[in-house]
Amino acid sequence: MRTVDPGDDFDSWRPLARQMLADGIRPEELLWQKEPGLFLGEPESPFRTSPPTPHRVPASFLRLAQVVACHSDPQRWALLYRLLWRLTAGDEPSLLSQPSDPDRVRARALEKNVRREIHKMHAFVRFRKLTDAGNTQEHYVAWFEPEHFIVKAAAPFFCKRFANMDWAILTPKGCAHWNGEHLTFSPGVSQDPFAGKDPLEEAWRTYYGSIFNPARLKTRAMQSEMPRRYWKNLPEAGLIDSLVRDSRHRLDRMVASTGSPVRSPSSLPYLDQLRAATSAPENPPATLAEIARHLAHCRRCPLAETATCAVAGEGPLSARIMIVGEQPGDREDLTGRPFIGPAGQLLDRALTTAGIPRSEIYLTHAVKHFKWTPRGKTRLHQTPNTAEIEACRPWLLAELSALTPQIVILLGATAAHSLIGPGVRVMRDRGLVSLPSLAPHVILTVHPASLLRQPSDRLSADAFNDFVADLRLALTS
Amino acid sequence: MSTLLEKLALLADAAKYDASCASSGATRRDSTQGKGVGSAGGMGICHSYAPDGRCISLLKLLLTNRCLYDCHYCINRRSSNVRRAAFTSQEVVRLTLDFYKRNYIEGLFLSSGIVRSADHTMEQLVEVARTLREDHDFRGYIHLKTIPEASPGLIEKAARFADRISLNLELPVQESLDRFAPEKNLARTKQAMGRIRLRLDEAADRRKNGDRSLRHATGQSTQVIVGADASTDADFLARSEELYQSYRLRRVYYSAFSPIPEPSAILPAKPAPLLREHRLYQADWLMRFYGFQRSEITSASQPNLDLHLDPKLAWALRHREQFPLDLRTATREQLLRIPGLGPRNVDRLLAIRRHAPIRLIDLARLRVSLDKVRPFLITADHRPPAAELDSDRLLARFAPKPEQLELFC
Numbered sequence: 001m002r003t004v005d006p007g008d009d010f011d012s013w014r015p016l017a018r019q020m021l022a023d024g025i026r027p028e029e030l031l032w033q034k035e036p037g038l039f040l041g042e043p044e045s046p047f048r049t050s051p052p053t054p055h056r057v058p059a060s061f062l063r064l065a066q067v068v069a070c071h072s073d074p075q076r077w078a079l080l081y082r083l084l085w086r087l088t089a090g091d092e093p094s095l096l097s098q099p100s101d102p103d104r105v106r107a108r109a110l111e112k113n114v115r116r117e118i119h120k121m122h123a124f125v126r127f128r129k130l131t132d133a134g135n136t137q138e139h140y141v142a143w144f145e146p147e148h149f150i151v152k153a154a155a156p157f158f159c160k161r162f163a164n165m166d167w168a169i170l171t172p173k174g175c176a177h178w179n180g181e182h183l184t185f186s187p188g189v190s191q192d193p194f195a196g197k198d199p200l201e202e203a204w205r206t207y208y209g210s211i212f213n214p215a216r217l218k219t220r221a222m223q224s225e226m227p228r229r230y231w232k233n234l235p236e237a238g239l240i241d242s243l244v245r246d247s248r249h250r251l252d253r254m255v256a257s258t259g260s261p262v263r264s265p266s267s268l269p270y271l272d273q274l275r276a277a278t279s280a281p282e283n284p285p286a287t288l289a290e291i292a293r294h295l296a297h298c299r300r301c302p303l304a305e306t307a308t309c310a311v312a313g314e315g316p317l318s319a320r321i322m323i324v325g326e327q328p329g330d331r332e333d334l335t336g337r338p339f340i341g342p343a344g345q346l347l348d349r350a351l352t353t354a355g356i357p358r359s360e361i362y363l364t365h366a367v368k369h370f371k372w373t374p375r376g377k378t379r380l381h382q383t384p385n386t387a388e389i390e391a392c393r394p395w396l397l398a399e400l401s402a403l404t405p406q407i408v409i410l411l412g413a414t415a416a417h418s419l420i421g422p423g424v425r426v427m428r429d430r431g432l433v434s435l436p437s438l439a440p441h442v443i444l445t446v447h448p449a450s451l452l453r454q455p456s457d458r459l460s461a462d463a464f465n466d467f468v469a470d471l472r473l474a475l476t477s
Numbered sequence: 478m479s480t481l482l483e484k485l486a487l488l489a490d491a492a493k494y495d496a497s498c499a500s501s502g503a504t505r506r507d508s509t510q511g512k513g514v515g516s517a518g519g520m521g522i523c524h525s526y527a528p529d530g531r532c533i534s535l536l537k538l539l540l541t542n543r544c545l546y547d548c549h550y551c552i553n554r555r556s557s558n559v560r561r562a563a564f565t566s567q568e569v570v571r572l573t574l575d576f577y578k579r580n581y582i583e584g585l586f587l588s589s590g591i592v593r594s595a596d597h598t599m600e601q602l603v604e605v606a607r608t609l610r611e612d613h614d615f616r617g618y619i620h621l622k623t624i625p626e627a628s629p630g631l632i633e634k635a636a637r638f639a640d641r642i643s644l645n646l647e648l649p650v651q652e653s654l655d656r657f658a659p660e661k662n663l664a665r666t667k668q669a670m671g672r673i674r675l676r677l678d679e680a681a682d683r684r685k686n687g688d689r690s691l692r693h694a695t696g697q698s699t700q701v702i703v704g705a706d707a708s709t710d711a712d713f714l715a716r717s718e719e720l721y722q723s724y725r726l727r728r729v730y731y732s733a734f735s736p737i738p739e740p741s742a743i744l745p746a747k748p749a750p751l752l753r754e755h756r757l758y759q760a761d762w763l764m765r766f767y768g769f770q771r772s773e774i775t776s777a778s779q780p781n782l783d784l785h786l787d788p789k790l791a792w793a794l795r796h797r798e799q800f801p802l803d804l805r806t807a808t809r810e811q812l813l814r815i816p817g818l819g820p821r822n823v824d825r826l827l828a829i830r831r832h833a834p835i836r837l838i839d840l841a842r843l844r845v846s847l848d849k850v851r852p853f854l855i856t857a858d859h860r861p862p863a864a865e866l867d868s869d870r871l872l873a874r875f876a877p878k879p880e881q882l883e884l885f886c
Contacts, residue, residue, distance in 0.1 A: 160507035210489035215735035221530025259742030
C-alpha cells in the first residue's frame, strides 16, 4: 500500500495520478491522503520508477475530474483515480456513458454537489459597500462560507457581472479579489473581518418582507432551495421566523374582512371607451368602416375563440374588383390584414404578372377568422365547414352591397361555396361564371395556396400561368 | 408624502401577486466591454427565497399602485382603499442599481397601475428601462409588464429595452373578464400578443443572421388567476394551449387566487388550493414536454384535474391496459407515459439500455421512486404481478395521505 499526498487541487493531483498510472499501481494499492511531513526531503523520488506513458482519456473525464476535485470529500481523489484506472488500464473506455455504474454515479453526485454550491455562491454572496473617507472609489466586500473548494471556479462569474467594480469575496476556503482588471486569489480567512453594516441592507429587508405573500406559506420549499446553513450570512434571513409566525394571523384577518361592495363603474371617457361594446349587431351595418368595426366582435361561430382577430377586407371604396379568398392564415391572423402571408405574396406576383394593380382591388375572405389545429409548433390551416361559412356569409354579403364591384373574383372552393353554393367544382367550372345577382362579371379560379402545393416546378409554373390567365379575364370584362 | 422605504414596502407588496420570476433565456452578455454592471443569458439565478417558497430573482415593483381600472381580484383596483404611492423613475433606477451591485437581484421586474391612460403609463415604464440601459449601461435582466391597450409603438419600444415582456390575461374567458375586470378585453390582449410575437420572430431572425446591433426582448409570457372565477381547468388549459401555439409564449403562469386586504364582495373569501395551481403546472408540462394532448388530460365530463392524483398518474390509471411497459423495448414516447419518469431519466434509460438490460437497481441509482414506477414497468429482473395493475389496490396505493392534504388547507 502506498500513501500519496494529492496536494490541494486538481492541478497538483493530475501529475501524481499520471505517474501512478504509468507505474501500474492499482487503485486498491493506493491511499490518497494529506499527510504533511511523510515525504519531506524527497518530494517526488519514490515514484519515478517508470517513464510516464501517454494515456488517452475522454475529455468528459477531465471536465468531470476538475469539478469533483473541488469537493470537500476526502475520498474524492481515490474515486477519481479509480475512474482513471478503469478508463485506461481497466479497458472500460465507455465507462462514463453508463449512467448506472456505481463509481460514475458517485462522481456525478459529487459533481452535482459542487456545481450546486457554485450556483448557490453566485446566488447568495452579498456585497457590502465600503467607502473610505479619502477614497471616492466604491469598494464592495462579501463574506461567504462555501462547503467546497469553489472560490476559483465561482469567481469568473463575478468578474463578468461586476467588471467595472472593485470587489473582494472572502471565505475560509480562499479569497478572490478584483480591481477592475485583474483577478487574484489569496488564502482563506477564518472570519468576516468587516463586521460593518451596509445601510442598504435595510431597504433589502424591507423588500424581502413585502414581497412575501402570507397566504401561501411554504417553508419547506424555501428551505430546500435556501438551506439554513446559508442563513447566517444573508441579511434578509433574520426576518424569516417572524414572517412565518405572523402569516397565519395576517391570512385570518384577510379572510375575515368583509368585502367592499361593488360600486358602479366610474364614468370617465377613457374608461367608457375601453368598456365599449364587445358584441356585434344582429344585422351587419351598411358601410365598410362600420362593417370592419363590428366584425371585430363577431361571435357567430366558435372560430373567434381561438383566432386572434377577425380580419376585415381591405381596399379602396372605389374598387371595381373584389377578390374573395378562403380565410386568413397565420400571418393574416396575427397582423389583422388580408393576403399578406405566403399565399398573399403569390397572389401579388400573379396580379403583377396579369397587370392588375393590387391597390385598386378590394381583398377579403369568405370566412373572417383563422381556423387552425396545433401541429408541432405551428398552427396548421383547416378548411372551414359549412356552418362556419354560413355564419360568416352575412358579413361578406354586406361588404358586397357596400362596394357594388363590377367584377368579383372567387378564389377556391370555400369562396365559391359561400357565394355560389355547395358542390361547386373549381377545376371544372373555373373561368367566367354567370351570376348577375353578385356582380356583372364573376370569375371563379383556384386559391393561390393550391399553387404552393404543386408537386413539381413544371406543374407549379403551369398552374401559375393558368391562374394568371383567369385573373386576366378581369381586364377584358 | 412617503419615505423611500415606505414606498418600497407599499409598491413591492402591490407587485407580489405577479408570479413570474424567470430571469433566464436572455441574450448572453456581460459588463466586461461596458461601463456599467450586469450580465445575463443562460440560466437565471434565484438570489433568495421567501417563506412562501417563491424565489426572489428580480426586484419586482409597481411604479405606482394608483389605477384607473377596477379589476376586482386586484388590491390596487380603483375602488380599493389601499394606501397609494408612486416612485419617480429615478428612484426605481437607483434601487435597481444599488440592489444589483450588492448581488441581491438579477434585474428588474417593473409593472404599474394605469394612470391617466395606457399610453401615459407605458411611457413611464419604458423611460425607466431606457434610463437603465442607455444612461447606466445596465446589462442585467429587465422584465416589463406591458398594457394591451397601449399603442403598438410603445410596446415595441418596451421590447427594445427589456429581455422579456408580458401581458397578463388574468382570466381565461371574456365572460369572466366582463364580470371581474370590465376594462380588460381578451381580444385586445390577444392582438397585442400577436403583434409582439411578430416582433420577437423578426428579432430572432436578425440574431440568427448574426445581426446583433438591435437589442430586443427574447420572449413573452402571461399570467392567469386560478380560482377567482368559475373557469374550469379545461378552460385554462385550452387557453394556454392556444397562447403557446399562436403567440409562442415562453410561459403561462398560473397563480392561485389568494385573498387580498380590502377585498371586493364578489370574490371568494378563501384562498384557492395551491394544489390546484400545482396540478395545472403539471398538466401544462405534460402538454409541452411529454407529448400529451389536451384531450387526454381533461374531458368534457371531467373538466377539472384530480387534486389527489397528479395528471400523469391519473392518465395511467385510466389506461391500465397499456401497462406494464417493457423498459427494454418501449419507445421514448411510451416511456414518457410511465408515472414517475421524466424526460431526463427517460433519456438516461435509453442510454443505459444500449449497454446492458435495465434492472431495478439502475432505476434506484437514477433516484427514480421505485414504489411509484414498479406497477407500470418490466425490467430484466422485475415483472409486476398481473393482479397488481387490475386490482383496486393500485388506486389505494396512490390514495392521498390525509395529513398531506392538511398542509394545503
